[in-house]
Amino acid sequence: MTTGRLFGIGLGPGDPELITLKALRHLQAAQVIAYPTAKAGHGNALKTASPHLSPSQTLLPLVYPVTAGPEADQPDYLDRMYRFYDETSTQLAELMDGGQDIALLCAGDPFVYGSFMYWYKRLNERYQTVIIPGISSIFAGPIAAGTPWVSRNDTLTVIPGTLPEADIVSRLEQGDAIAIIKLGRTFKKVRQALAKSGRLAQAVYVERATMTNQNVQAVKDVTPGNVPYFSMIFVPGSEVG
Amino acid sequence: MTTGRLFGIGLGPGDPELITLKALRHLQAAQVIAYPTAKAGHGNALKTASPHLSPSQTLLPLVYPVTAGPEADQPDYLDRMYRFYDETSTQLAELMDGGQDIALLCAGDPFVYGSFMYWYKRLNERYQTVIIPGISSIFAGPIAAGTPWVSRNDTLTVIPGTLPEADIVSRLEQGDAIAIIKLGRTFKKVRQALAKSGRLAQAVYVERATMTNQNVQAVKDVTPGNVPYFSMIFVPGSEVG
Numbered sequence: 001m002t003t004g005r006l007f008g009i010g011l012g013p014g015d016p017e018l019i020t021l022k023a024l025r026h027l028q029a030a031q032v033i034a035y036p037t038a039k040a041g042h043g044n045a046l047k048t049a050s051p052h053l054s055p056s057q058t059l060l061p062l063v064y065p066v067t068a069g070p071e072a073d074q075p076d077y078l079d080r081m082y083r084f085y086d087e088t089s090t091q092l093a094e095l096m097d098g099g100q101d102i103a104l105l106c107a108g109d110p111f112v113y114g115s116f117m118y119w120y121k122r123l124n125e126r127y128q129t130v131i132i133p134g135i136s137s138i139f140a141g142p143i144a145a146g147t148p149w150v151s152r153n154d155t156l157t158v159i160p161g162t163l164p165e166a167d168i169v170s171r172l173e174q175g176d177a178i179a180i181i182k183l184g185r186t187f188k189k190v191r192q193a194l195a196k197s198g199r200l201a202q203a204v205y206v207e208r209a210t211m212t213n214q215n216v217q218a219v220k221d222v223t224p225g226n227v228p229y230f231s232m233i234f235v236p237g238s239e240v241g
Numbered sequence: 242m243t244t245g246r247l248f249g250i251g252l253g254p255g256d257p258e259l260i261t262l263k264a265l266r267h268l269q270a271a272q273v274i275a276y277p278t279a280k281a282g283h284g285n286a287l288k289t290a291s292p293h294l295s296p297s298q299t300l301l302p303l304v305y306p307v308t309a310g311p312e313a314d315q316p317d318y319l320d321r322m323y324r325f326y327d328e329t330s331t332q333l334a335e336l337m338d339g340g341q342d343i344a345l346l347c348a349g350d351p352f353v354y355g356s357f358m359y360w361y362k363r364l365n366e367r368y369q370t371v372i373i374p375g376i377s378s379i380f381a382g383p384i385a386a387g388t389p390w391v392s393r394n395d396t397l398t399v400i401p402g403t404l405p406e407a408d409i410v411s412r413l414e415q416g417d418a419i420a421i422i423k424l425g426r427t428f429k430k431v432r433q434a435l436a437k438s439g440r441l442a443q444a445v446y447v448e449r450a451t452m453t454n455q456n457v458q459a460v461k462d463v464t465p466g467n468v469p470y471f472s473m474i475f476v477p478g479s480e481v482g
Contacts, residue, residue: 010376012261012374013374015263016262017261017262017263017266018261018262018263018373018374019261019262020253020258020259020260020261020262020376021257021258021259021260021261021262021265022256022258022259024262025258078482082482109376109380109384110384111380111383111384111388111389111390111391112380112390112391112397113391113392113393113395114392117389117392117481118481118482120389120481121389121481124387129387131384131387132259132384133253133254133259133376133380133381133384133451134376135251135261135350135374135375135376136380139350139352139353139374139377140374142352143350143351143352143372143373143374146365146370146372147352148352148358148361148362149352149353150352150353150354150399151354151355151358152354152401153401153403153404153423154354154401155398155399155400155401155404155412156353156397156398156399157396157397157398157399157416158391158396158397158398159396160393160394160395160396162394163394163396170415171396171415174411174412174415175398182394210374240358240359240361240362241319241323241359
């Protein structure tokens with residue numbers, strides 16, 4: 001019996017039509033479809049992949065013990081997450097030892113702020129691993145807004161909203177084109193940092209880019225209480241001539 | 242007669258299988274395939290799209306009057322480029338006025354260091370425009386190398402190698418995960434900046450990611466004279482636990 005392989009499949013920003021031909025091919029060939037998900041819900045990755053799957057494929061949810069949010073501040077957060085990656089890696093390894101190929105779904109791109117890297121680290125040396133890049137949702141925001149973003153000699157800086165306010169301000173001041181991610185409860189701090197750095201007026205908020213309920217607004221018009229974790233802010237770089 | 246539309250089609254990093262289903266659909270439906278190219282050669286974008294095109298589609302090369310390289314330092318560089326975008330926009334407009342849909346090919350992603358933004362700016366208000374995101378070649382590099390890149394609270398900074406050395410050094414010192422693009426004749430300066438910032442040992446060089454002649458090396462082992470413009474360097478962010 002041949003040992004199964006691990007496919008890390010970048011699914012892109014959400015629209016099922018924005019997966020690549022290569023992702024589709026490997027997605028449809030795998031016996032097992034593994035996908036990370038919060039306790040409640042089925043995960044964005046599965047939603048994107050669903051239209052391309054067949055009933056003969058086995059679905060394997062990998063349920064996070066903790067979700068991004070207040071729980072992530074608790075002292076045992078990392079321990080619990082690492083234990084989760086260890087245990088689910090054992091589960092995936094057993095399936096591959098049994099000869100099954102696994103497609104592990106990754107929202108966006110596998111190596112850009114993705115959980116896939118933790119499984120990859122635990123399994124890559126023992127199993128044949130194929131990684132398929134995907135369009136990060138970070139990149140889908142400016143296109144959804146129709147606003148040219150990064151050109152010529154601009155730098156591009158992606159800033160997690162979880163950083164301290166002063167760090168966000170200095171990166172906004174030094175950078176050209178900007179994306180800010182991990183919003184939700186960090187939104188008020190981020191908006192303040194945009195104001196302090198003089199970049200609030202140009203900042204654009206994009207929620208669920210490329211999904212059916214996509215929403216684009218000027219950051220200054222956004223109601224802070226309504227910002228989900230899966231949203232982003234971008235600031236265009238130098239003007240396109 | 243219905244006026245034609247403009248489709249800005251992100252084609253991804255080079256492997257024809259890394260285009261999205263949406264890009265494929267619009268690529269195959271357009272009457273005219275327009276693509277930027279240097280005087281010599283046919284352009285990377287056309288090479289990626291070619292396997293998906295049919296003989297009934299009209300090919301329209303948009304030939305840059307100047308290419309990145311020493312010519313870009315001349316004082317009339319910008320004027321010549323803007324005149325080129327103006328003239329070719331007129332050409333594209335005439336085809337759309339004649340009812341033809343145009344697929345304008347974009348290597349990587351249309352809004353990330355792409356020529357498309359210049360045509361978009363000139364045509365967007367007069368013609369219906371649809372933009373399809375693509376995987377930037379910047380993102381394909383770490384995956385080609387199999388090295389996890391950006392995680393947790395890392396910032397991600399993309400730095401053009403055309404910036405002054407001191408600017409590159411300070412961004413390398415302040416950033417976590419890094420990509421450096423626009424190499425070629427800037428390579429020696431970039432390698433020096435990596436050494437000065439203490440990040441040379443971790444830096445990885447990737448040439449033509451996802452293409453058949455892909456090449457991955459430690460930056461310290463690269464021969465400076467052999468570095469093409471379409472290559473990139475990345476430095477991983479914090480270690481994945």
